[in-house]
Amino acid sequence: MSVRVGHTAEKSAFPILAHEILKDQQTRRNVRHATDVIRAKRALRVEEMPDWQELRTAAHAIKTHTLLHLPHYLQQFEKNCIAAGGQVHWARDADEANAIAIRLIQAAAKKQGTSIAEVIKVKTMTSDEIGMNSALEKNNITPWETDLADMIVQMGNDEPSHIVVPALHKNRHQVRELFLEHMKLTELGTEAEDLTQAARHYLRKKFLEVGIGISGANFAIAETGSICVVESEGNGRMCVTMPQTLISLVGIEKVIPKFQDLEVFLQLLPRSATGERMNPYNSIWTGVEPGDGPQEFHVILLDNGRTRMMANVRERETLNCIRCGACLNVCPVYRETGGHAYGSIYSGPIGAILSPQLNGMQHSRSLPYASSLCGACYEVCPVKINIPETLIHLRGKVVEQDQNSITGMFSQEGMGMKMAAHLFEHPRQYEAAQRLARTGQGLFEKDGKLVNLPGMAAGWTQFRDLRALPQQTFREWWKQNKRNKA
Amino acid sequence: MSDARFTVLDTIRRQLAADPDIKPELAESPEAAYARIPRDYQRAAALDHEEILELFYDRLRDYDSELIFTDEAGIPAAIAQAMRDAGETLLLVPTGVPQSWLPTQGLGILRDEQLTTSALEQPRCVLTGCTVCVAMSGTIVLEHGAEQGRRAATLLPDHHLCIIRRDQVVETLAEALGRLTHLTAPITTIAGPSATSDIEMTRIRGVHGPRRLTAIIL
Numbered sequence A: 001m002s003v004r005v006g007h008t009a010e011k012s013a014f015p016i017l018a019h020e021i022l023k024d025q026q027t028r029r030n031v032r033h034a035t036d037v038i039r040a041k042r043a044l045r046v047e048e049m050p051d052w053q054e055l056r057t058a059a060h061a062i063k064t065h066t067l068l069h070l071p072h073y074l075q076q077f078e079k080n081c082i083a084a085g086g087q088v089h090w091a092r093d094a095d096e097a098n099a100i101a102i103r104l105i106q107a108a109a110k111k112q113g114t115s116i117a118e119v120i121k122v123k124t125m126t127s128d129e130i131g132m133n134s135a136l137e138k139n140n141i142t143p144w145e146t147d148l149a150d151m152i153v154q155m156g157n158d159e160p161s162h163i164v165v166p167a168l169h170k171n172r173h174q175v176r177e178l179f180l181e182h183m184k185l186t187e188l189g190t191e192a193e194d195l196t197q198a199a200r201h202y203l204r205k206k207f208l209e210v211g212i213g214i215s216g217a218n219f220a221i222a223e224t225g226s227i228c229v230v231e232s233e234g235n236g237r238m239c240v241t242m243p244q245t246l247i248s249l250v251g252i253e254k255v256i257p258k259f260q261d262l263e264v265f266l267q268l269l270p271r272s273a274t275g276e277r278m279n280p281y282n283s284i285w286t287g288v289e290p291g292d293g294p295q296e297f298h299v300i301l302l303d304n305g306r307t308r309m310m311a312n313v314r315e316r317e318t319l320n321c322i323r324c325g326a327c328l329n330v331c332p333v334y335r336e337t338g339g340h341a342y343g344s345i346y347s348g349p350i351g352a353i354l355s356p357q358l359n360g361m362q363h364s365r366s367l368p369y370a371s372s373l374c375g376a377c378y379e380v381c382p383v384k385i386n387i388p389e390t391l392i393h394l395r396g397k398v399v400e401q402d403q404n405s406i407t408g409m410f411s412q413e414g415m416g417m418k419m420a421a422h423l424f425e426h427p428r429q430y431e432a433a434q435r436l437a438r439t440g441q442g443l444f445e446k447d448g449k450l451v452n453l454p455g456m457a458a459g460w461t462q463f464r465d466l467r468a469l470p471q472q473t474f475r476e477w478w479k480q481n482k483r484n485k486a
Numbered sequence B: 001m002s003d004a005r006f007t008v009l010d011t012i013r014r015q016l017a018a019d020p021d022i023k024p025e026l027a028e029s030p031e032a033a034y035a036r037i038p039r040d041y042q043r044a045a046a047l048d049h050e051e052i053l054e055l056f057y058d059r060l061r062d063y064d065s066e067l068i069f070t071d072e073a074g075i076p077a078a079i080a081q082a083m084r085d086a087g088e089t090l091l092l093v094p095t096g097v098p099q100s101w102l103p104t105q106g107l108g109i110l111r112d113e114q115l116t117t118s119a120l121e122q123p124r125c126v127l128t129g130c131t132v133c134v135a136m137s138g139t140i141v142l143e144h145g146a147e148q149g150r151r152a153a154t155l156l157p158d159h160h161l162c163i164i165r166r167d168q169v170v171e172t173l174a175e176a177l178g179r180l181t182h183l184t185a186p187i188t189t190i191a192g193p194s195a196t197s198d199i200e201m202t203r204i205r206g207v208h209g210p211r212r213l214t215a216i217i218l
């Protein structure tokens, strides 16, 4: 098994990446502006819904229920999709999914008689998760991202910094530079309108000519075997309608039981994601429709670390996520650092719980700490994922893992914790240790605060004050005063 | 490949079985458990039909759509007027659109009899009916039946003229989904023109999908 989440294995820990990004004032301004705008729009559209909490409760219940009966619903989806002329493939991990996609694309290109294999893609975070574009390129297949933001990220050889608006870290001047270079234009205005029209013009030919489309799925409906893709620009409709062959990459947690369940999710998702009552377009299709759209349709059902999150309620609940991005927009940490600090394509609060779990707690292990536990994410989450609780649960797992590893056993923190445990059990030694610390702290004390502590403690005093130990502990005071009274 | 299928399903089962807290739920049938999902949100209409229509018109105007009010007999004149206003002369029409809707003169009519993609690219306007509309969110639902055409026909032209009967307008999304009869047909929901906010969160109307919508209300 080679579960992979983008390039997480090569990325540094959150504090290191964040430190770099905090120096980049332009990016921080862009991130703050974008999150401010979406937050305000979302708040407006949520406030006008008197039944918002009831919708959240229903969504949470539907997702929870589906996960408990996931084998049933996955098989039902598979059966109905095949009955409607679709083909269903299963992939345990990123490599397997990419291999299937490459095989299907090469076969389709051959059938279509095209010498250069190209695919048009509509925004799918899941394809970023499995590193699909680089896998395709290695096999001489050219992927064209058609979502405006994804195209910007692709042109800039960049990484998405938000799960809904992946290029929010770039301003229009930066986008213009990219377009001038990649679209080989000599003239281009600087307004968002000019840039959007340039994208329309640039991609039109691709939509009409490229014979293979790749999509993700917002929802896979078990009852009918249908896929639903939610979007705004019309590039999604283009990608799922115009090519002869369509391949949809679907995480196994995307399945919902019934068609009618869309009445819950299609109300929650647009309001949470972009602050719209309804996004401009939803496309729902089932297998192959004679005379309308792709005549060859494949679904790749992807695990890539999802099944290992299913044995515990805190971890399972993470799979409720409908990728609306609301938790990113309200997170005080994300708003300062943007998405790149997380070192994973899934950033913000959801990234902090999803990335390490998908990675089997092998990478992204610093992410559960990239939060102040303020709870804003839980409050906005349309599917009620208790992110703060999950963060704490995962912190526990990280510590447990560390304590069980050899390096962890002898690490400063591991040794320190063990020493503390010993001292707490032995009051006399505990008191002796306090006296020793009081003598030692003089070296670092300044105005009653400890500054620039050495070793492991440095991480704390770098940004925060730590009050110095008082000259007398309560126990010492009690002993003295009790004697005085007597 | 079937190997992967077995592994994924088997792992899910084993993982779920390892959680003692969900034993009773797992023993239940999915249908019985599904029936217990709380649905206390608004599913049925709360307004009367006149109010629902007003809300719907309001939402459409909010999306910058043009509205023309007429009756069955007035459809050809309404179409002619909308085309004149847009300065257009060629109209794409799905095969299932009744002849009685179409103006008899002054317009080129192109029936979509499995036209090639490049032929579909020529007309800038398309006329269709619809299945149902949601007032709360200003959404038009197409099931791509006879008078609604295949998906490409309402995607490539830049201007969509849509015939909407008043009794097709409902208040909530739940009601609208409940009215669909052919769930496995391709379905498209449309709320306003295509749009993006990807660059500096500035909302731009009109990206790849149609940029204009004229609703002809009967």
Ligand code: SF4
Binding pocket: A272, A320, A321, A322, A323, A324, A325, A326, A327, A328, A350, A377, A380, A381, A382, A383, A384, A385
């Ligand atoms: S965790 Fe909740 S708020 Fe965050 S992206 Fe997922 S669904 Fe949205």
